[in-house]
Amino acid sequence: SQKIEQNSEALNIQEGKTATLTCNYTNYSPAYLQWYRQDPGRGPVFLLLIRENEKEKRKERLKVTFDTTLKQSLFHITASQPADSATYLCALDNGGGSYIPTFGRGTSLIVHP
């Protein structure tokens, strides 16, 4: 069966450190993978998209890697700040031209001052 797995345990880190979140998937052949941020009681906010033929993407303090062999994406936030505390969702499509993303459960990041 198809699965998108994100660590269900919250990630606690100290301010200034790099946060690394993982997204693993099974039985998908995605054309792209996206990362979103969701704050409590709010809709997700798009952060980054990386396509199947890309290895790495950066945007300001954010970096995403995509390894289609390992079926894994890593999401990094460098120089983390308490304001980065939120739940981060990965989403990927099923290939085949549908382009409708399916979401993982998300990982909660808590950055301590």
Next chain:
Amino acid sequence: GAVVSQHPSWVICKSGTSVKIECRSLDFQATTMFWYRQFPKQSLMLMATSNEGSKATYEQGVEKDKFLINHASLTLSTLTVTSAHPEDSSFYICSAPQGKVPYNEQFFGPGTRLTVL
């Protein structure tokens, strides 16, 4: 960035009543919108794809007669939860991709918290 609004942001209703949720794209046209449901600490579950001027496409297991979707214009999609029951209590979120397939990103509304008593 593009803005998607939802109304109401929260609603409490009695069991058996119907509730309508509106999703609007404020500064762009959306021929397609998506409706999701999210239970606490769970992932967003796609309920249906709303298509302007045609019938919505429902995901497996979602009752189309219970969750009525109308996409009457390029900026408005509505979700009506008919004969709501306590198990329908959830966080309902709409989204709209900007542009055409393949979508680069989706813009999400702020969500609607539905509580059915």
